[in-house]
Structure formats: C-alpha cells, structure tokens
Amino acid sequence: MNELNTAEIISKIVNNFLKNIQEEKRTAFLSELEKISSKYNKNYDNLSEEEIVSDFMSFMEELINLMENYQRSEN
C-alpha cells in the first residue's frame, strides 16, 4: 500500500481504539458506529463541497463523542 486515504486513517485509529476497550463492548461500539454512518449514506456526487465538509465534520464529531463515551465507561 503506497498511500492512505481519509477512511483508512480513521479506520486505523478506530481499530487502535477498539483494541483498548473491553472485548464485550467492541460489538456494541461497532454497531453504534454503523448506525451513525448510516446517516451519511447519501449520493455525495450531487452535493456541494461545503455540504461534504459539513457532513464530514458532523460525522467526525459524532464519532469522537461515541469514542469519548466509551472512554468514560472504561475509566
């Protein structure tokens, strides 16, 4: 692999995060992640760049909130 894209970078961080939470919580985390992601299943070819960046930021904020919640439950 010569290059990484945004999705790969994010998936690696999420995977590293998953390794550090309890095994039984991982499935629940992934299921919640899938639920968040489903909100962004749009045809982005028809959206403006501003809308794409806006959706990207909303998704990242939701993902970070989810990670923060799991982090709190681990501590």
Added chain:
Amino acid sequence: MINLEGVFSRSSDKREPQYESFEIESKLALEKLPLGLLNKFSEMLSKRIGAENLRALMYMLTEFLLDPKKLVQNIPLLETIFEIIRKRINEAYSKLSENEKLAKFINYLINLSEKYLKTLKESREVCSSKIEKALFLMLVVLFVLAIVGGYLIAQQLLKELKPLIDALSGKFLPPQQ
C-alpha cells in the same frame, strides 16, 4: 495555494511511511464507516490541494499514528501550521462577512481549531493511556482535515468573488484619459 508538502516535510525526512507496522484489523472498522462520504472528502481535498500535498498531509498523520511521541515532539511546529491556517481563515472571514452562511461555517471552524489546539497543548500531561492517545489522535485528524478543507473552500470562494470585489473597488474601470 499553501504548499502543505513544504510545510510538513520540515518535520520529517523523505522516508516512505512504514504502513506495514500498523497492526491492522482494517476491515473491521473500515466496513462500518461512511465510505461514500470519506472517499468523496479525500477526492475533494486531493483535487483542491493536489495529490502530492494530500500525500504529504496523510504522511504526517501516518507518522503520528505510528509514533504518538512524534506528535508531542512536534507541537511547536503544529502550532505554527495551525496558526498560519487560522490566520488565513480569519482573513477570509473578514472579507466575506456579508456572506452569512459562509461566515458562520468559518467561525465554526475557528472555534473548533481553538478547542483542539487547547487539547493539543494539554495532551502532554493528559494523554497517559493508549485509549486517550487514540481519542486524541482522532481529534488531531479531525482538526487537520476539517481546517484544511474549510480553508480551501474559503480560499476558492474568495477567488470566485474577486472579480466582483475588484469591479466594486473600481479596478475594472478603464484608465482615465
């Protein structure tokens, strides 16, 4: 256009990133992500800043992922990079203040940058566990990608509005005889 490759290459040599050293269960989380959105976002960034610049940006993020200590060591450099981008965004904001929607969006980015810059400064002490480091890295990725994306859009809009601004300021008037 800001040359990200030039900026980021100061923090690292030209070695190829050792992606293989990631312990990857990539597909596990990758399949759960909104790939349509993320790929479009990558494509958009690549188109805006050029494939080489995007590669440099990803290289920087990858280096930090491989070795979080580098992130802490490079805080002064990151602060400089973020400050440059924030300054440009502030400039764009002042010129486009009449465009309410864009102004709100840019303001949101500035607030985000302040929040994450603060996190960045505090991380020296608080990022003790692996789980905190992963969360913190995610914040950095969000910050860098969102701020670059937002800046580039603002820059493009400024470019598009420039003829109008020039016309309004009289630059398009024929020279006086």
